[in-house]
Amino acid sequence: MIDIWIDSVISGILLGLVYGLAAIGLSLIFGVMRVINLSHGAFIALGMFTAYFLFIFGLNPYFGIPVIFALGLLLGAITYFVALHRIIDAPELSTLLSTFSVSLFIIGVGTFAWTTIPYAIDLRLGSITIGNVTILGTKIATGIISIILTALLYIFLYRTKLGKAVRAVSMNRTAAELMGINTTRILALSFGIGVALAMTAGALIATIFPFTILSGGVYELKSFVICVLGGLGNPLGALIGGLVLGIIENVATMQISTGLVPFIEFAILVAVLLIRPRGLLGGEV
Amino acid sequence: MRKPDISLLWVFLIVLAMGLVPIVTNDITLRETIFVMLMYIALASSLNILLGYTGYVSFGHIVFYGIGGYVTIALIEYYGLNVIPAIIIAGLFSALVAYSLGQAILKLRGAYFAIATIGVNEAIKALVENLEPIGGAEGIYLHIGVYSAYGGPKSAIWLSYYLMLIVTLAVIVVSWYVKKSKFGLGLLAIREDEDAAISLGVNTRSYKSLAYALSAFFPGMVGGIFFFKNGNIEPHVAFDLIKSIEMIFMVMLGGFGTVAGPFVGAIVYERIRGFLLVSELFKNLHMAVSGVILLLIVLFTPRGIIGYLAERISKLRRYLE
Numbered sequence: 001m002i003d004i005w006i007d008s009v010i011s012g013i014l015l016g017l018v019y020g021l022a023a024i025g026l027s028l029i030f031g032v033m034r035v036i037n038l039s040h041g042a043f044i045a046l047g048m049f050t051a052y053f054l055f056i057f058g059l060n061p062y063f064g065i066p067v068i069f070a071l072g073l074l075l076g077a078i079t080y081f082v083a084l085h086r087i088i089d090a091p092e093l094s095t096l097l098s099t100f101s102v103s104l105f106i107i108g109v110g111t112f113a114w115t116t117i118p119y120a121i122d123l124r125l126g127s128i129t130i131g132n133v134t135i136l137g138t139k140i141a142t143g144i145i146s147i148i149l150t151a152l153l154y155i156f157l158y159r160t161k162l163g164k165a166v167r168a169v170s171m172n173r174t175a176a177e178l179m180g181i182n183t184t185r186i187l188a189l190s191f192g193i194g195v196a197l198a199m200t201a202g203a204l205i206a207t208i209f210p211f212t213i214l215s216g217g218v219y220e221l222k223s224f225v226i227c228v229l230g231g232l233g234n235p236l237g238a239l240i241g242g243l244v245l246g247i248i249e250n251v252a253t254m255q256i257s258t259g260l261v262p263f264i265e266f267a268i269l270v271a272v273l274l275i276r277p278r279g280l281l282g283g284e285v
Numbered sequence: 286m287r288k289p290d291i292s293l294l295w296v297f298l299i300v301l302a303m304g305l306v307p308i309v310t311n312d313i314t315l316r317e318t319i320f321v322m323l324m325y326i327a328l329a330s331s332l333n334i335l336l337g338y339t340g341y342v343s344f345g346h347i348v349f350y351g352i353g354g355y356v357t358i359a360l361i362e363y364y365g366l367n368v369i370p371a372i373i374i375a376g377l378f379s380a381l382v383a384y385s386l387g388q389a390i391l392k393l394r395g396a397y398f399a400i401a402t403i404g405v406n407e408a409i410k411a412l413v414e415n416l417e418p419i420g421g422a423e424g425i426y427l428h429i430g431v432y433s434a435y436g437g438p439k440s441a442i443w444l445s446y447y448l449m450l451i452v453t454l455a456v457i458v459v460s461w462y463v464k465k466s467k468f469g470l471g472l473l474a475i476r477e478d479e480d481a482a483i484s485l486g487v488n489t490r491s492y493k494s495l496a497y498a499l500s501a502f503f504p505g506m507v508g509g510i511f512f513f514k515n516g517n518i519e520p521h522v523a524f525d526l527i528k529s530i531e532m533i534f535m536v537m538l539g540g541f542g543t544v545a546g547p548f549v550g551a552i553v554y555e556r557i558r559g560f561l562l563v564s565e566l567f568k569n570l571h572m573a574v575s576g577v578i579l580l581l582i583v584l585f586t587p588r589g590i591i592g593y594l595a596e597r598i599s600k601l602r603r604y605l606e
Binding site (some may be wrong): 030034036076082083090091092093094096097098100101102103104105106107109111112120221224225228245257259260261262263265266267269 | 389411576
């Protein structure tokens with residue numbers, strides 16, 4: 001019995017790290033530009049398919065991460081200029097709808113190209129067995145890569161000049177502009193990083209679970225829950241939120257049916273939003 | 286006549302005329318098309334009370350349609366109730382759920398509220414999928430004998446049609462009445478600047494909750510009628526997030542915050558959707574095309590068709606607001 005618990009908790013932690021990675025992207029975008037990115041899930045799905053095609057062409061998805069990240073940066077920046085730049089100061093409804101329309105577009109084209117049948121990346125990395133607990137190699141690899149990426153993002157935001165500019169824009173865009181920061185470029189960059197993190201997380205998840213073009217939605221909703229849980233828009237907060245969610249999800253399914261897990265997740269989401277409505281997603285990056 | 290009165294008049298008359306055509310011609314294909322149009326108009330106009338007048342984006346508004354559907358079907362199937370009291374109870378129940386929910390989640394503003402509404406929809410969907418007494422993931426099927434009380438399935442479908450027409454006309458009238466009332470002015474004040482509205486003495490909390498309840502009442506009834514006609518209800522059809530988005534799409538397309546906007550948006554959306562679904566080229570790309578259209582609206586004419594026309598052609602303005 002105790003083995004099952006250990007197994008669930010470890011799985012939860014490893015998955016939670018990846019969920020956290022996706023959520024950091026959402027949190028960063030919200031922190032810097034006050035935009036809830038409703039196309040996050042679509043980009044997660046896009047990352048899954050990018051990993052799949054890299055794998056088909058013979059590149060291990062884990063080594064393909066830099067490629068996927070770079071692609072995400074590019075797509076994110078393009079999306080910013082096409083869908084967000086014009087309305088960045090408009091009321092929230094506009095940016096919610098414009099990112100949502102981006103999501104409709106990606107999912108629409110994706111459904112057209114790949115239909116909605118499940119795809120899977122058949123990647124085997126063996127497994128590690130300690131006592132009665134067996135952990136898949138792919139889960140360990142995704143967990144480690146997520147930690148590395150989070151650490152790199154942290155270093156970028158707190159140790160580089162560009163990262164400091166991103167944080168300055170998130171604190172006060174007008175003041176940052178007055179200090180000579182090209183805020184348009186920073187906003188595009190932040191959205192790019194957010195999307196790149198979503199796509200990378202998608203690629204990592206794709207090595208563990210089968211996926212369709214619609215799978216992103218589930219992880220987008222998880223990202224919302226995590227952002228709300230971890231709060232405060234700093235990378236660490238989202239990572240911790242991811243861990244909490246991953247563990248809850250894995251441990252809860254031992255006791256109740258899998259179908260009720262979303263109910264618990266969203267009940268947590270709504271409850272946390274109500275108890276601590278301020279400073280949950282926002283705050284300092 | 287005051288501006289909203291003129292809008293009410295022409296919108297009401299067109300909807301009424303449109304609704305009567307299939308009854309007069311006894312054209313069943315046309316009836317099905319108009320049924321869907323009426324449903325869209327009713328849903329979009331209800332959402333407009335919250336989204337357009339109050340400025341709160343409910344991304345999960347379809348939850349009330351689903352709840353209404355479930356209440357109606359359960360009352361008819363398990364308690365043998367007639368469909369008319371059943372949909373009224375369903376509407377009231379949806380409104381009650383919205384009111385109590387609103388007391389809590391309407392404290393949240395802007396994007397937080399939007400996320401919470403998605404959360405509420407997904408949570409209720411997951412809950413219903415796992416509640417075996419109301420059918421779980423399989424949903425509820427009405428047994429065919431239910432329709433004999435209305436003179437067989439054929440006349441039951443006609444009855445659903447009449448009910449949908451009446452509800453749609455009612456939504457339009459209520460939407461107009463709210464807009465010109467003091468209550469509606471309070472809602473508009475909330476939309477423009479909630480803090481200012483508070484300081485001017487608007488009881489924002491109860492206003493918002495009432496607007497939310499009102500905008501949930503009609504979708505509850507519409508859901509009831511739709512699933513009564515459909516004969517069965519399943520969680521993933523009843524709580525389909527895509528339908529929520531369609532509602533927002535229609536309100537934005539037509540022009541939010543106006544009486545005529547949701548009506549125009551619903552009609553145009555139904556036509557676009559019909560065109561995209563039958564066209565060879567776009568059949569499989571209709572979602573992507575909808576996405577592009579929505580983006581163009583948001584970026585270039587945020588006030589929708591009605592807003593655009595009113596801006597360009599000043600003579601039309603008094604007929605459109």
